[in-house]
Amino acid sequence: MRRRTRWLSILPAMVAGYLLLVVIWAWATFDTVTAHMPAIADAPLSARQTQILLRVEDPAFFVHHGVSLTSGQGFATISGAVARDVYLEGADLGGAGGALQALYRGVFACCKRIDLGRDAMAVVLDARLSKARQLALYTTHVYLGTHNGRQIMGLSAASRNYLGKSLEQTSEEEFIGLVAMIKAPNAYHPVRQPAAYATRVARVRALVQGTCKAHGWFDTTLAHCGA
Template sequence: MRRGLAAIALALVSYLVIVALWANSVARELLQATPGTDRRIELDSGRLAALLAIEDPAFYSHRGLDMSDGQGLTTMTSVVARDLFLHGHDLDGWKGVLQSAYREVFSCCKKVDLGRDVMALVLHSHASKQQQFNLFLNNAYWGAIDGRAVVGIEAAAGAYYGEDAHALTDDKFFGLIAMLIAPNRFHPLIYPEDHAERTSRITKVVTGRCAPSGWLDLTYAHCDGVD
């Protein structure tokens, strides 16, 4: 039993070490190849605070991973790391072989795979917080319309509200934030009632009328009874 557990632990550590070495070797190449790394989208302090309250409360203080209330299993950094290392630019040679292997591992076991968390730590060492934030806003998935993916906050503002992101009212901006946890599940055109409910809940969170009840509370269901 002990030998079996030791073998499993050794295999896991070896896997994570290889992931870290690979991610460190390809990070710069992927950052250069990914659109939006240096494209800055300005948000006023209120909008920024609202986004972070829902997506990553400790974004500017953590090093890629965090366990704040309402954080759940992902940070903005780990979301960017997943997309950057696994779902973006295709690598060549041995780097591409490992990229394909990690894609398969994440596809099969993303709920328990720690590889993405290691990639988040590596990303943090290669990209500034501003670059991480740029990548998140410019490349986040905001659902699909007529089979076409809506990618980035500017595209989402135009697709769902017909406006530029900076021109959105607070309610519309909160409506975009509401989608990020599951863009097609809380799609305002397909599931307007679910989207409205989710928007109402996060509005109460970002305005301070309610708060996440723990690390894994991402639904804020208890906020429904709060005025």
């Protein structure tokens, strides 16, 4: 009992130390990990499409600093997704930075949605990368399932592959369908899982139209919506 109490008493300090190390590492390696990012001027979205995407995925995107506790989102943010791509799935680092990168990759693979280290990276990234750049990277790199044996990356590619048209040609309903896939693109696949896809689209449509709201911080399934 004493040993357990002792561990519980020092746990906050250990977590704080871990997060401080992540912040220092993320700040120091930012220029290196972003050096090979593609040159993307703007997100390929209209103003209305941007509004829909953020309403579903990150309502507080333009006001938070990498982490948000907006109702229905928990800690999940677009900044966090971009930080994961940049720091954990991008270029391999060398030396001590590379060793820490390998550690953080392992922690994320283990803990995913509760990985506070990734959230610390998001705070650093948000401080050093404009919101416009973050949104551009997210919309062109977000994973949207496997189709005809190929991974579909980005909303533009998803529109071409699933709808046979450019993103700017999609109707609002079609765009809602693409955004609805983001949470679990193979589980909500329009070709392989049409029933699950239709249910998810109905729920997201209700959220976008304002007829339904998320229940609490971590409600991203919206199971009560679109019934």
